[in-house]
Amino acid sequence: MIAFDASQKRPEFIKVRIRRQDGPGEKPYWELHQITYEPELNVISVLQRIASQATNSDGKKVAPVTWDCGCLEEVCGSCTMQINGRVRQSCSALVDRLLEDNEDELVLEPMSKFPVIRDLMVDRQRLFRALERVKAWVPVDSYYNLGPGERQLRDTQEQNYPLSQCMSCGCCVDACPQYKKIELKKEAGETDEAFEARKEAAYDESFVGPHAISQAMLFNNHPTGKALAGERLEALTGPGGIQACGNAQNCVAVCPKEIPLTTSIGRAGRAATMYKIKKFFDK
Amino acid sequence: MPEQRVIVVGGGLAGLASAMKLSELGVKVDLFSLTPVKRSHSVCAQGGINSCNDQTRQLGDDEWKHFDDTVYGGDFLNHQPPVKEMAFWAPKIIELMDRLGVPFNRTGEGFIDRRRFGGTLYKRTAFAGATTGQQLLYALDEQVRRQEAAGNIRKFEFWDFLGPIQDETGRCRGIVAQDMVSMEIKSFAADAVVVGTGGCGLVYGRSTMSVFCTGSAASRCFQAGAKYANGEFIQVHPTAIPGSDKLRLMSESARGEGGRVWVPRKPHDARMPKDIPAGERYYFLEERYPEYGNLVPRDIATREIFDICVNDGLSIDEERMSVYLDLTHIPKAELDRKLGGILEIYEKFQGVDPRIEPMRIFPAVHYSMGGLWADYQKSADGGLEMGAPQNHMTNIEGLYAIGECDYHYHGANRLGANSLLSCIFTGLFTGPSIVAYMANQVSGAGDVTEAMKSAAQKKQQERHDHLLSNNSGGDENPYLIHQELGDIMTRVATVVRRNDQLSEAIGKVDDLHKRSMNVSLADTGNWSNQNVIFAKSLQDMFPIAKCILKGALQRDECRGAHFKPDFQKPSLTAEDPGERRRQAEVWLDEFDKNNEKYLKSTVADWNDGSQSPDLTYEDVDTGSIKPRPRLYGLVGADIIEDVFAERTREEDAPATV
The missing domain is CATH 3.10.20.30 (Beta-grasp domain)
Incomplete structure (x- = not known):
């Protein structure tokens, strides 16, 4: 003012x-x-x-x-x-x-x-679906009191906190040329459940989006979260994963929280390559 | 045993903690929310979450002191057993949230960092930057998504809770809810229902709350027969950024990290703040409260800021009231690390960098200490009995209330950084209680008859259709009625309350309530019609508004956030020590007399006939900590404290034979 x-x-x-x-x-x-x-x-x-x-x-x-x-x-x-x-x-x-x-x-x-x-209201279910796809959570044993988590260096916290501020607003995907609109129509006689399942299947094959890649990196950098690192990288190397990124860098330019999305994508790309090589030799 | 299903209404910290804990206990959960749960109002909480910790323990702190600070800060209106239980759970809750991945700020050695908050002398508050609520909510949102992926939770987002379904005995058997996109109204059966739907800030028009915080869900339970307690206790936060659509919170953590509140000593001094020398600045909180300084409890800070602007005429600007909240003496790097989130908000919305120029702030409605009345079972050690079915059950059997929309924890005034704690605590703690309740029932979700479901649904459908038909010729604009309601409530039921104004407001609000039943909608369609959803929530704001006004009118005292100057206890005036002591004795006699009358929870029942609440008063359990006068800043506090201590010693002394 x-x-x-x-x-x-x-x-x-x-x-x-x-x-x-x-x-x-x-x-x-x-x-x-x-x-x-x-x-x-x-x-x-x-x-x-x-x-x-x-x-x-x-x-x-x-x-x-x-x-x-x-x-x-x-x-x-x-x-x-x-x-x-x-x-x-x-x-x-x-x-x-x-x-x-x-x-x-x-x-x-x-x-x-x-x-x-x-009007100005849109269906952003796909954004949240992507978080499920990359298992953006810490796989704790239980919600009982089992003592403190691991100590973490300030540097780690300072690396994670900005990524954790992602509010799933959708700016990054809206500006991303690789993120294509998916709009399905309910077919005659299709139940709500069947329609939901068809939508989710379509979402799961499409580009996961910068926000979800960044969340995958956030949890892969957490002492317990990294237990699922392989599964997250598996998702990111599958269809609609990291390779769909065209490196336009629009995401980082429009992010209202100035989350270093392209840095996350870079990290994810390197981790995915390592993961694929390792997977190849482990066969 | 058939599969058990609990409906949780509300996806903020309380609702998510409840859903997550219940699914761990093997219960299926249907989670209803007006918005994707990740966008719930808990995201707005900034400063942090309290618990005693290894560091404060070595300075003399413990769970008991956290408990004591909470009830002292709440002016003893808090129910002590639940508060005690919460204080003892607090360190464990922070450890759990840490394990769930909340990026709490760290010390150099990697421990969770803490800061000081209002109403305590210990650094109890753990924080994640200045967006702690957001970070805690996200951690729970992630776990709920994990449980959803495992098939334990179904989410119903963009659904509006319309009311509980009750059987012929009054027991809650499910809910009626409306899809806010398709406008379909549907009944859902459940073994138990949990309401964690937050506060009612929108009753005041503008507040620090999100647009969802209309209080309508609590009101719908209230109108269905649930009791509503301590409605008149509304926290006005001392520091918010005035705005035309919202009053944005400026966290207490700004003061916790060293922020100083001041005004120029010269009224409406036109100089830039940095050009005003220290001697010409009035650091009024520090001068008036040397012990707590800028970190006095919120009710006191709010009244002082209000007073300095309204009565002392020392507002920075003449027309727009505000005081300075100054952080400019703190190094920029430290500010960014600990307060970045809130400073960005100020910068974005005000166009001024608060690292360089002091912020201008003014109090705003922030939190409802009151809410749905709910029961509990006290344990032998003065806490709560783990797993007792009645913990947090409202007077409607099978309907539970948790989080901001319950009423036990914060008494007459909430301490900063205790709300996130009470929300997560009540969500987790009630899990086993709800499971125990369900185990005792002979019938459950599967036995709810179609007739019961369709009757409840039909009632809501009729209300909806009636509104869409424009109430057969109504002509009122719901948005304008909301503005009028907000203006009245803000004028008479915030910082200062007077009986003549409250009485007058009750009449006016009653008129507005009637007018709200006669709204004309600009949108009469049946596809994502926000107009009709708003109209319903507006109508349901009135029962809550009436609880606030009537509760405030009937409470002739000052307690925490409820301040009536006509009933203020005077400072001691005598200079002579003997006379001063006598005054202190009288003061304490008055204090005891007042507590006898008013140290009680206001409990409201909705009277459908009169369209107003009927109030009764309930004793408060003060079994663990004896109520003592709250004397922050009062002249003569020392002598009153001495006399009080003597009297307490006499009472506690063993009777001589």
Whole structure:
């Protein structure tokens, strides 16, 4: 608030152009909204104002825009969308800053790599499925009290903590040219379970994504987590694994938490090579 | 024995800990959440999690002192058996979370590093940067995913809990929930149901809480007959960043790592903070509370900041109230290592680097100490009886409440870094209790009849359809009603409370409640309709809001976060030692009298006829630690303490024959 130049001229109104879609498979359309300018708005408060006025810029009554949000302080990962063409969280997208880049309007679109549920809300189940694929957990014996974990050097903690801040927001995969959108349609007569299973099978063959590779590296670097290192590398050397990465480096550029994703990918690549060589000689 | 199935509602720390522990105990779990569980509000917790530890032990600390600090900080309204149990579990919980892979900050030698938090003189708080809640939640999320992959847990994410299913005896047999995408309403049977749905910050409009924290799940249990206790105890966190959509938390850890709170001595001094010399800065917490300094308990820090701005007129700006929270004297590398996460939040949302310029902060609604009433069984040693079925069971049989939405642990004021602990503790500890409860039942999930399920479902479907039909001609805007509710609640039921304002607010909130039943929805479709979901949660905020207001109105005293200046205990005024002592005696007589009347939990029952809560009062178990006056900063505290000590000695002395 303090750093913005208060003397700078600000518009009376803000135009917001939103790419809407009523449901999966429906045709998207653009809708223009207008709200009164206030200082220090973020895109969330813009959407809240649009929801409470319930009309578009022509004064026509329209359904409020659907979008996903949670913590509003960029730690939960819910509110990711494309804002003026760039994928990011809408809570930390400050309107005054956005107007500096484009004073005419704000353009809001859903993420491009996930099926649209409605308007700006997308189905990101695939992100979480990828975490299961790489077994992103520590395989502890039990949840009973069995004493402390292993001592860890500060260096190790400082290497792991940044990776552990990944909030599964999806920015990295949305910007990744190798991560292709998968949108399946439920077939006539197909049960919910069968449809879910078909989706999961499709996800499991596609590119796992930078976030999941990074999580695999995080757990392979944990004293107990590394017990599953082989299984994780097996997943990363299979279809849709590390070799699908085209090294475009978009992921690291858009990560809101500045997680060193390409460093993780590099580490994973080396570990995968070692793993394959070892596997070859162990045959 | 048929397969047992427990429904856990809520995927924050409490719900995940519960789901994980139950699956280890061989129970199948259906986990319901409004959001992918990894995005639950626990991610917002920043500072850390408390336990006594090897280092503090060698300075005289132990579990008992953690217990004591917690109930003293909570002004003795905490139920002591559960708090004692929690304090003794605390070191083990941190060890478990360490094993689960939480990247706690480390000392040079590789031990878990600790920092100091409010309301204690020991460095008890373990932390993972300044995103400890996020890191703890992720560790549990990972274990739940592991259990899900093993087929032990089914997740229902983007599902809204609409209410419990109860049989003719009132026992909870499952839940009705709604798919927030397809809008399908469905019944789910279970052997037991656990609610861990967090706080109710949205009742205040803006708070430090996430958008999910409407309190509606607790309210739906409350309206179904569960009791709601200590609603009026709402923690206002001293340090938050004001914003138009949310008041973002600035963790207590900023002060734990040496952050100093100050204002310019000259009102609305226009100079940049760095240009104001030390002599012209008023470090009011340090001056007024030399022992605890910037780390007084939260209720006290909040009142002081409020007071300095509102009554002393020393806010930095005239129109927007704030004080400085200053970290600029701490080396940048240390700040980045220990507080990076929160400093980034400030920088991102305020556009100012807090490593270079002091932050501007102001108090904000943060945590509900109250919640669903729940039972427990006290053990012989003053803790909880492990595996007793009634531990954390609400008054609805088979319905359990854990985490922020229970009411036992934090009394009238929660200490920093105790909430993450109470959430994980209650989730883990209740596992064996729920298993024992299920083992005692002759019927379970498999015996829930279709008739029972469809009746419960039908009731919810009717409510939903009625709203979509715009209540047959309603014209109220739910978002505007929410704003009005938030404005009223923030004005009358936060830092300072006055009876005339509370009475007036009860009338106004009642009107708003009626109006909320008459909302008109801009979206009447049946596909991911957030409008109708919000409208329902808004309507369900009112019973909770009414508990807060009525509880506050009827409690004519000051206790922890509940502060009524009209009932404040005076400082001692006399200079003469004899007279001063006499004043101290009177002060303590008053203290005893007040405790007799008000050292009780407020327990609310929802009255459907009057659409308001009926309140009764329940004794608090203070069997382990005798309530003593909380005297932070009071003039004459020393003499009151002396007299109190004498009286306690007399009471404890063996009777002479």
